[in-house]
Amino acid sequence: MKQPLPGAGPASSRGARTPASGQRVQIADRQVPLALVRRSPARYTYLFAKARSEDGCAYCMCQGSQPRMPRLVIRARAGRFHLAGWPDEGSQHAHHCDFFKLDGELSGRPMRGDGGILQTEDGTSIRLNVPLTVVTAGQVTASLDSPDSPEAAAARRAIGLLGMVHFLWEEAQLNQWRNARRTQRHWHVCRTRLQGPLEECSVNGQPLAEALYVVPVFRRTTADIHKAAFAQFQERLGEQEGRARRGLLLGEIKNIQPSTYGHRIALRHLPKGLFASAKQLERWKRSYAAAFSSAAGETACRIALLAVEQRPRSGVLKVVDAAFMLTDRNYIPVDSSYELRMAEALADASRRFIKPLRWDRSDDVFPDFILTDTEPPTFVEVYGVQGRASYEIRKRIKQIIYQRQGRTVIAWEVAQEMPSVSLHK
Numbered sequence: 001m002k003q004p005l006p007g008a009g010p011a012s013s014r015g016a017r018t019p020a021s022g023q024r025v026q027i028a029d030r031q032v033p034l035a036l037v038r039r040s041p042a043r044y045t046y047l048f049a050k051a052r053s054e055d056g057c058a059y060c061m062c063q064g065s066q067p068r069m070p071r072l073v074i075r076a077r078a079g080r081f082h083l084a085g086w087p088d089e090g091s092q093h094a095h096h097c098d099f100f101k102l103d104g105e106l107s108g109r110p111m112r113g114d115g116g117i118l119q120t121e122d123g124t125s126i127r128l129n130v131p132l133t134v135v136t137a138g139q140v141t142a143s144l145d146s147p148d149s150p151e152a153a154a155a156r157r158a159i160g161l162l163g164m165v166h167f168l169w170e171e172a173q174l175n176q177w178r179n180a181r182r183t184q185r186h187w188h189v190c191r192t193r194l195q196g197p198l199e200e201c202s203v204n205g206q207p208l209a210e211a212l213y214v215v216p217v218f219r220r221t222t223a224d225i226h227k228a229a230f231a232q233f234q235e236r237l238g239e240q241e242g243r244a245r246r247g248l249l250l251g252e253i254k255n256i257q258p259s260t261y262g263h264r265i266a267l268r269h270l271p272k273g274l275f276a277s278a279k280q281l282e283r284w285k286r287s288y289a290a291a292f293s294s295a296a297g298e299t300a301c302r303i304a305l306l307a308v309e310q311r312p313r314s315g316v317l318k319v320v321d322a323a324f325m326l327t328d329r330n331y332i333p334v335d336s337s338y339e340l341r342m343a344e345a346l347a348d349a350s351r352r353f354i355k356p357l358r359w360d361r362s363d364d365v366f367p368d369f370i371l372t373d374t375e376p377p378t379f380v381e382v383y384g385v386q387g388r389a390s391y392e393i394r395k396r397i398k399q400i401i402y403q404r405q406g407r408t409v410i411a412w413e414v415a416q417e418m419p420s421v422s423l424h425k
């Protein structure tokens with residue numbers, strides 16, 4: 001199921017992004033505006049085919065015309081060519097470029113081929129550690145998602161739901177803030193940007209656009225279309241011939257309240273509730289402490305990626321696994337209430353910045369934010385925990401690494417006042 005989104009395909013949405021409007025790419029020997037390629041890829045079929053056979057790639061001109069321009073993958077999907085960033089080379093692009101991505105040591109993204117994300121010319125295949133098809137007959141529940149041989153499956157690890165949210169956020173550049181006009185980023189913008197990854201990824205062998213329902217913003221004019229799309233999503237779930245299909249739901253949490261079926265999770269813009277047990281909720285509160293803390297108050301948002309299955313007969317949607325992510329009002333992920341305040345201060349000061357994401361890894365050393373409107377980029381550190389020995393040691397290691405690298409760092413010890421984050425002091 002393609003989620004209908006009138007007038008808001010990836011081409012039109014990305015064309016609206018600033019300041020990429022003047023961005024150019026080189027396909028075969030021609031230099032063309034990226035916005036045009038995205039709007040009408042069919043016009044460039046000949047060039048795409050030529051570049052694929054002669055160069056094996058296209059090039060991004062975000063840093064001008066150079067002998068070594070960053071490579072772009074030419075993908076063909078449903079008879080249509082389109083461009084994507086070259087795997088693991090996102091950081092070779094200019095910071096303002098649509099293909100820029102943190103990778104290497106500044107991203108929790110698993111190393112190539114190691115972490116359940118496989119990127120090829122045909123698209124991206126995600127291996128999720130939550131089975132999306134299970135055998136239910138004979139009361140034995142088993143996963144049917146592993147078409148690989150045991151060796152291949154072992155070699156290719158799977159990512160968890162949090163890793164998947166972080167992957168989607170990075171792909172859609174939702175962990176980046178470049179808006180100088182202080183306008184807020186709305187959910188419909190997130191959903192529009194997610195269309196790109198939705199169209200070119202598969203998860204456990206299923207097209208991502210079918211397996212994942214990204215909750216659309218409720219509007220009277222499109223309510224019927226979205227209702228039908230959700231009904232179609234639900235129709236695919238449930239049991240058939242001893243097998244049950246699960247689905248993924250991505251949205252913003254409105255509230256979680258006790259009910260007769262356990263706890264009811266309400267997502268914004270979605271009338272139907274999702275149900276979880278008290279035990280599940282307790283576990284999530286421990287695993288996703290920031291998202292369930294009082295920080296998730298007035299200005300913050302909580303994003304949920306839920307794996308659900310449908311109860312036979314009742315049609316009740318039961319959550320089988322979930323990941324939660326705390327974000328600021330612009331849907332920039334944050335790890336604590338202090339980071340939330342910092343992200344808000346940076347946006348208020350019209351700074352351009354990136355939030356490095358951890359994926360499923362919790363122990364890597366990343367800066368909390370990276371300001372990309374200085375050259376070289378400035379790191380921002382929020383030192384929120386005090387008096388815990390292990391934290392103090394990590395903090396000291398970070399400081400030494402940054403000093404050695406000659407980094408400019410804005411550090412905020414939260415017991416003190418937040419330092420100025422404005423670009424022009």
Ligand SMILES: [Zn+2]
Nearest residue numbers: 060062093097
């Ligand atoms: Zn670029």
